[in-house]
Amino acid sequence: MDFGGESVLSSDLWNKAQAVFAGGVNSPVRAAVKPFPFYTRSAKGAYLVTEDSRRLIDFVLGYGPLILGHAHPKVIEAVKDQLERGWLYGTPSRAEVELASMITKHVPSAQKVRFVNSGTEATMTALRLSRGFTGRSKILKFDGNYHGAHDYVLIDAGSAASEFGVPFSQGIPTEVSSTVLVCPYNDLTCVETVLKREEIAGVIVEPVMGNMGVIPPEKDFLPGLRKLTREYGSVLIFDEVITGFRLGLGGAQSYFGVTPDLTTLGKIIGGGFPIGAVCGRKEIMDQLTPSGRVFNAGTFNANPISMTAGIATIQELEKKEVYTVSERAARVLAEEIDRAIKMDHVVNRVYNFFQFFLGVKDVRNANDARKAKRDLYVKVHESLLKEGVFIPPSQFEALFTSGAHDDDVVNESARVFKKVLEDLT
Ligand SMILES: Cc1ncc(COP(=O)(O)O)c(C=O)c1O
Ligand SMILES: N[C@H](C=O)CCC(=O)O
Numbered sequence: 001m002d003f004g005g006e007s008v009l010s011s012d013l014w015n016k017a018q019a020v021f022a023g024g025v026n027s028p029v030r031a032a033v034k035p036f037p038f039y040t041r042s043a044k045g046a047y048l049v050t051e052d053s054r055r056l057i058d059f060v061l062g063y064g065p066l067i068l069g070h071a072h073p074k075v076i077e078a079v080k081d082q083l084e085r086g087w088l089y090g091t092p093s094r095a096e097v098e099l100a101s102m103i104t105k106h107v108p109s110a111q112k113v114r115f116v117n118s119g120t121e122a123t124m125t126a127l128r129l130s131r132g133f134t135g136r137s138k139i140l141k142f143d144g145n146y147h148g149a150h151d152y153v154l155i156d157a158g159s160a161a162s163e164f165g166v167p168f169s170q171g172i173p174t175e176v177s178s179t180v181l182v183c184p185y186n187d188l189t190c191v192e193t194v195l196k197r198e199e200i201a202g203v204i205v206e207p208v209m210g211n212m213g214v215i216p217p218e219k220d221f222l223p224g225l226r227k228l229t230r231e232y233g234s235v236l237i238f239d240e241v242i243t244g245f246r247l248g249l250g251g252a253q254s255y256f257g258v259t260p261d262l263t264t265l266g267k268i269i270g271g272g273f274p275i276g277a278v279c280g281r282k283e284i285m286d287q288l289t290p291s292g293r294v295f296n297a298g299t300f301n302a303n304p305i306s307m308t309a310g311i312a313t314i315q316e317l318e319k320k321e322v323y324t325v326s327e328r329a330a331r332v333l334a335e336e337i338d339r340a341i342k343m344d345h346v347v348n349r350v351y352n353f354f355q356f357f358l359g360v361k362d363v364r365n366a367n368d369a370r371k372a373k374r375d376l377y378v379k380v381h382e383s384l385l386k387e388g389v390f391i392p393p394s395q396f397e398a399l400f401t402s403g404a405h406d407d408d409v410v411n412e413s414a415r416v417f418k419k420v421l422e423d424l425t
Contacts, residue, residue, distance in 0.1 A: 133287050145211060147239050333417065
């Protein structure tokens, strides 16, 4: 099928896509939009425009990176300028030093940084570092936390892995999966039992769980993890791929006042271009090649386009207005949603991201999230979409706001949320 320069509908693209991609998509959550995914032609600010010429208010924002909104003029300007000067050198560039300096300035745990190209690569590298540094081989993670798509973390994984019923992916050797232990989120008793019993190299955690919906850490959870990992000699890794530069410039570690040994970043620090980073304590980071013997490398590591977009994004964030606007939008909408739902429910919000759960009163771990009425959530998603509002198609994702979610966007969305939720719940 050749579409030439002619206009094409989402349905045509979907038909073709099913023949050329497994399940029709390149990342599974996109196929959760029913009856078939809409295809996006363009995006600006808080809006997406589909190939069917519909304008949608976007609360997905590329699954989190676009905290400035789509196609922000400062990012466009910076990337255009970089493109004119070439986009891949195979040498270090000034931009990587500038972006790393911004990260070390703002993120408390970040003494040194290694750029990679995705959150997946970042967590893979951080876990390898924790094993190399401690000389131990086992990892502790939390049920429902999602750390990307590599072998060591597709065990009780949230996000699309849970949405599509594969929290334990096939294809992972038992030699690997037997080295990964899992505790419920917010359960320090389980953590202490495991740390006492096993030699754990690294404990990896989403400081706010954003991949089973949104689940905040209870007051003692992150300080407790810090204390226990120190006591038992394990490396504490905060996976801040979502929360990094979203909960403020210092991410969740500043927001909650707990400093891990290593941090993984992604999403926002690339301004919407592919990126990941591991940062943390000097003596651990220095184990990476070429200074140490824990290997990491990448043709596209610290590529100038992602670096430049990241710098432009953080420069905007440093002005603070984006945080004020995105927090207000999330707060007002979370309150509106809370008022509009008539059945048992809970809305979990942390600063500028949130999710609602229907048919349950409290969600503090992945098991609670699994009890929510997911079928009804999907119906709400579909009705909102018909009315011009795009929220994640899966209960196990989060709604994000940006600096482009101003009062007009919020008022229009609030009207739609109220209508749909009062009708369906
Ligand atoms: C907390 C967390 N860690 C890691 C990842 C993996 O990042 P990426 O999709 O860039 O590989 C994601 C999202 O995908 C995430 O939400
Ligand atoms: N929840 C995932 C990352 O945060 C969503 C991204 C994806 O799976 O495509």
